[in-house]
Amino acid sequence: MTVHLGPIRLPANQPPQFYRGGDAIAALRGVPPVAAVSNSDTGFGPEDWVGSTTTMFGQDVNGLSSLPDGRWLRDAVHADPVAWLGRDHADAPAGSTGLLVKLLDAGQRLPVHFHPSDSFARRHFDSHFGKSEAWIVVDTYGDDPRVHAGFARAQSRATIDDWVRDQDAPAMLGALNSMAVRPGDTVYIPAGLPHAIGKGVFVVELQQPTDFSLTMEWRDFLESPDKGHLGLGFDTALDALDLSGWDADRLGSIVKHTGETPDPEVDLLVEAASPYFRAQRIRPAPDLVLAPSFAVLVVLDGAGTLRTEAGEQPLAKGDTVVVPHSAGESTVDGDLTVIRCLPPHPRREDQR
Missing domain, CATH: 2.60.120.10 (Jelly Rolls)
Structure with missing residues (x-):
C-alpha cells in the first residue's frame, strides 16, 4: 500500500x-x-x-x-x-x-x-x-x-x-x-x-x-x-x-x-552540478506541472498555494517547505517566487 x-x-x-x-x-x-x-x-x-x-x-x-x-x-x-x-x-x-x-x-x-x-x-x-x-x-x-x-x-x-x-x-x-x-x-x-x-x-x-x-x-x-x-x-x-x-x-x-530570465521554470545551476543536486526557480503558470520528487522549497516573495496529489500547503514569503516524493505531481498558483531544491536524479553507487 x-x-x-x-x-x-x-x-x-x-x-x-x-x-x-x-x-x-x-x-x-x-x-x-x-x-x-x-x-x-x-x-x-x-x-x-x-x-x-x-x-x-x-x-x-x-x-x-x-x-x-x-x-x-x-x-x-x-x-x-x-x-x-x-x-x-x-x-x-x-x-x-x-x-x-x-x-x-x-x-x-x-x-x-x-x-x-x-x-x-x-x-x-x-x-x-x-x-x-x-x-x-x-x-x-x-x-x-x-x-x-x-x-x-x-x-x-x-x-x-x-x-x-x-x-x-x-x-x-x-x-x-x-x-x-x-x-x-x-x-x-x-x-x-x-x-x-x-x-x-x-x-x-x-x-x-x-x-x-x-x-x-x-x-x-x-x-x-x-x-x-x-x-x-x-x-x-x-x-x-x-x-x-x-x-x-x-x-x-x-x-x-539567471536574474533576467523570465520563464516560469528556470534551471538555476550549471550542468556540472546535476550529479549532486538540482535547483529551479518557479513562478506560477497555467501549464506548469512539477514532477514527483523529494524537494525543499524556499519562498522568496509573494503568496500562493502549493497543490499536490496528497494535499495543499499555503505559501508566503519566507516559508520553507519539505515535499515528500509521495505527494505526487504538484502545481503552484498565486503571485510568488519559489526556489525548488532537488536531489540528483537516481543513479547507482558505482556511477559516483
Missing part, C-alpha cells in the same frame, strides 16, 4: 555558528533577528538548515530539522524511505535524501576553505558523500558584495603549506578569483575548490548532505587548527585541495546569471 505524504512547512533551524549574520534570514521570514550569543552584541545565526537530515560535524542532533509531530526529519525518512524519496532513491546510502539546503547570510566574510570529494570522504570520514555545493544569490547588501572561488593561478603545495602554517590570510584570499554578485547569480563549487563568501551576500545554498569543511584560514574564525582540518592534520586535509588555476573561461563553467 502506497503512503501519500503531503507537503510540510518547516520552522527555522539555525544551529550556532562561528561567524556573524542572520539579519537577512530574519527579514525574509518576517521575524526578529536571532538573539545574540557568546556575549556578543551581534547575532550568530547566519545559517538556517532547511529540510536537514544532516548533523553538524561531530554532533548528535544539532543541524537536524524537526517535523510538527516532534520527530526528526531524518528519522521519518529512515522509517519510510519510499514515501519520502521514491522507490528509485530509497536504496540511497542510509536512506539519505542526498541533499542539504541552507539559507546563508554572510554578516562577515567567511574564511577561505574547501570541501572533500566523495572518494576523499570515503577514505577519511567513512562517508558516502563528500561536499560539493552551490550558491543561489537571493539578495545582497553593503558596498561591495562578492564571492571568492578558485585560485587565479596554479599554486604549489609548498606555497599553500606556508600560507596555512603562517595563517597568511591576505595571501590566501588574494590568490582567489574575486567576483561581484547580484541576485539571480549562481555559483557551483565543486569539491576541492577553495572559496569564501563575502560580507553582504545572502544565498540559498545546496550541498551534499555532510558538514565537512576544511578551513585553511582558521585563525580569528575557529578555536583551533584542529577545527580547521577536522582532526586529519593539514598534511592530509590539503590533499583534497584543488591547486589548479581557474581563468575566466573556466570560471564561466561554474557561474550562471
Whole structure:
C-alpha cells in the first residue's frame, strides 16, 4: 500500500555558528533577528538548515530539522524511505535524501576553505558523500558584495603549506578569483575548490548532505587548527585541495546569471552540478506541472498555494517547505517566487 505524504512547512533551524549574520534570514521570514550569543552584541545565526537530515560535524542532533509531530526529519525518512524519496532513491546510502539546503547570510566574510570529494570522504570520514555545493544569490547588501572561488593561478603545495602554517590570510584570499554578485547569480563549487563568501551576500545554498569543511584560514574564525582540518592534520586535509588555476573561461563553467530570465521554470545551476543536486526557480503558470520528487522549497516573495496529489500547503514569503516524493505531481498558483531544491536524479553507487 502506497503512503501519500503531503507537503510540510518547516520552522527555522539555525544551529550556532562561528561567524556573524542572520539579519537577512530574519527579514525574509518576517521575524526578529536571532538573539545574540557568546556575549556578543551581534547575532550568530547566519545559517538556517532547511529540510536537514544532516548533523553538524561531530554532533548528535544539532543541524537536524524537526517535523510538527516532534520527530526528526531524518528519522521519518529512515522509517519510510519510499514515501519520502521514491522507490528509485530509497536504496540511497542510509536512506539519505542526498541533499542539504541552507539559507546563508554572510554578516562577515567567511574564511577561505574547501570541501572533500566523495572518494576523499570515503577514505577519511567513512562517508558516502563528500561536499560539493552551490550558491543561489537571493539578495545582497553593503558596498561591495562578492564571492571568492578558485585560485587565479596554479599554486604549489609548498606555497599553500606556508600560507596555512603562517595563517597568511591576505595571501590566501588574494590568490582567489574575486567576483561581484547580484541576485539571480549562481555559483557551483565543486569539491576541492577553495572559496569564501563575502560580507553582504545572502544565498540559498545546496550541498551534499555532510558538514565537512576544511578551513585553511582558521585563525580569528575557529578555536583551533584542529577545527580547521577536522582532526586529519593539514598534511592530509590539503590533499583534497584543488591547486589548479581557474581563468575566466573556466570560471564561466561554474557561474550562471539567471536574474533576467523570465520563464516560469528556470534551471538555476550549471550542468556540472546535476550529479549532486538540482535547483529551479518557479513562478506560477497555467501549464506548469512539477514532477514527483523529494524537494525543499524556499519562498522568496509573494503568496500562493502549493497543490499536490496528497494535499495543499499555503505559501508566503519566507516559508520553507519539505515535499515528500509521495505527494505526487504538484502545481503552484498565486503571485510568488519559489526556489525548488532537488536531489540528483537516481543513479547507482558505482556511477559516483
